[in-house]
Amino acid sequence: MTNQTFDLVVIGGGPGGYVAAIRASQLGMKTAVVEKAELGGICLNWGCLPTKALLRSADVLRLVKNADDFGIRVAAPQVNIDKVVQRSRDVSAKLQRGVAGLLKKNKVTVFQGVAQLLGQSQLSVQTAQGEHKLTAKHIILATGARARAIPNMQVDGQHFWSYREALVPKSIPKRMVVIGAGAIGIEFACFYQSMGAQVSVVELSDRILPQEDIEISNTVAKSLKQDGIHIYTGCKVAEHQVKNGEVQLRIEGAQAKSLSADVVLLAVGISANTENLGLEKTKIALDRGHIVTDEFCRTAEANVYAIGDVAGPPWLAHKASHEGVLCVEKIMGLTVHPLQANKVPACTYSHPQVASVGYSEAKAKALGKKIRVGKFPFVANGKALAMNSSEGFVKVIFDDASGELLGAHLVGDEVTEMINGFAIAQELETTEQELMQTILPHPTMSEAMHEAVLAAYERALHQ
Template sequence: MSDNTFDVIVVGGGPGGYVAAIRASQLGLRTALVEKAHLGGICLNWGCIPTKALLRSADVLRLIRNAKGFGIDVGQAKPDLEAIVKRSRDVAAQLQRGVSGLMKKHRVQVFNGHGRLNGPQRLSVTGEQGEQQLSAAHIILATGARARVLPGMEPDDQHFWTYREALVPKSIPKRLVIIGGGAIGIEFASFYHALGAHVSVVEMAERILPVEDQDISAHVAQSLTREGIHLYTGCAVKSSHVQQGSVQVQLQGKRQETLQADVVLVAAGIVGNVEDLGLEGTRVKVERSHVQVDEYCRTDEPGVYAIGDLAGAPWLAHKASHEAVTCVEKIAGKTPHPLNPLSVPACTYSHPQVASVGYTEAQACAAGKALNVGKFPFVANGKAIAMGATEGFVKVIFDADSGELLGAHMVGEEVTEMIQGYVIARGLETTEAELIDSILPHPTMSEAMHEAVLAAYERALHS
């Protein structure tokens, strides 16, 4: 085998790509990883991780501002934007170095450059060292996605931002309009509002966080509105233009008015990075900027696979990593279970946080299932009261006939750390009987998860 011949080549070093490379190496496959920018991809460098670092700073700021409620007087708290941004970038850099170390540990050969299919089982890599030709029986495309750009709102680092510009602001805009009320838009709304910006969110759907359970969306909307964030649902942007240093954003839909902003942040979805991959002349099918694959991430072109955001929804890092393992294990001749989209948890790290897995109540009803639904508020949970974290609730949905846990939805303090309990329960095909008999530690906020199950069967003990 020549130096440039491999068993597996992975194109893209994000949470799908680098995990695919690690798992392939673990299975004894000679593996190469091609990355044209930074290992870790968008998630680690410009998405999940640095965003959460910013949001953590906002959480600390809120906590300090509310310190008197805990009997502590710390004086007036104010954010240091430069230090907040630096910490976020330092966190991303630290983890990026960690991924580089993992590639060395697992003997994955990394090629820096742009990868492009160049015939069956062949890939050309163009970088600072010129063009190199690689070959492998299996080529996994993991090139991810980028922010959707709306006409007339192309990012200029001044008046119009995507998430990239929003992660490294030079100053806090006094007036910020966010286009898109999904997870990314709502997270940035929470961050910038905490730092003092006047924030407005414009969402085309009838509610923010439209993919979440309706009860969750409604609670988050009430919470954000109470904090002073302005929500414009059922609205689209008719036009936008800069006038005398500010952006005039004209809305159409349920509310027809003009918003004024110093900055407009576009968080209106993503577009798959399918360009210049050499897909022309192959059997690979692309639909709405995403590569079409089967349950094992195989395209219609023999030996070519696609994982992660490139392969479509849900556009989540942990989904990409799971697909990576499934894809590589299938290549290695193992028998992995195909990914079930309903078993992929979703988290929004706003204030309050949101976490969910499985069916929403509306989806379960639409599927014709008889339901038992339980809810339990954190205001009735002892640990939540002690922590001053009483906002929110836990909601669970069971099949009334079989006891199957169909879905779980949570809103409140650190619920993103709690949803894994329900994810595991669904994976084990747990019914209400096992969950009711489970003993959860006291005092913890996770007790609300048990009480919600009890509530679904009219057995709640503390509400």
């Protein structure tokens, strides 16, 4: 057993943990990270990044299939799923090496192993080389989350998949049922449909992407149905069985239906990774499975903090990274502002893409706000027409009294790159006047953002 002392030990090397460690080192803290699996966490290795690599292959396939629209004649494309998957894994591997390099560059000690809190600033870390006892002035828990299980549906890698199996298919199933229509479920539904699978989506809520503005959800649902994806909202799986090499399901609710599938993908949310951390040796409290923290990520245990998915929603990598920096800077006595959840942008890389920040129209009204709403369709945008990307729109919501930008909701090609403008505007407390006076370049799809703002005040120029 070795004994070492650190200013900060971070448990978890995902987008929250490794960023917190780097920032701590920049501020002069002797820092260590404990990671039981791969550096970069689920996001980099089995989530955000490899999924986007797969979806990029789907985008290329879709573009090639529609090449004739651009006056380009090509042979019928063929999918090499092994190469599609290998490219995705290569992207993750390259990024993982990058994270390792950043931690080394910043002189962060990395322990590949499993950590447990012992109380009173003590930790035990079990690695392949043996046990290490660490003493830390501060400890950050950044252990993330895992896919939530469904009772009586055990992931077996054959008929029942989690996101891990969905990222590395050996072949494309002919029929797939996706249970859950949040961002993860819808992204995989889009990918597998584009690769040739017959896809059905079952969602307990009354609409897909239930966290988004209802107009966005309805637009995406219409588009997915046009692509051939079957959507069953307000439904749940009542019974299922594996028979004759296929999964047979009976769904009930708003639409009663019997479905058959080669593969069922479980995408019904996440559960925080709090088990076997030694929390019972501390004063740390849980709420619905997540660690309770204050606005500066502090738990009820002195000098122990929690960030990212393990500390609750929104369950987004960039939220975890922001909390990591915020937490460390607060520890070091710097002036920081608490995270405002409604200012955390969210993106879904479906086809079409979805991006949002702030309140939905329904939420703004529920808060008693008198609002102005502006919308502008991409079909009226020159660059979108030139790119054959005219599906979707930009929607903005303003407080009528103050001009505050309460929310922005986009659906269409590459809107995940456009939402940043509205996120910056919210952080700077920009009003409609500044947004109207901002000059956006022409021709760009982002001009639709400007037009939507104008539309909220009945000043749109191109509709």
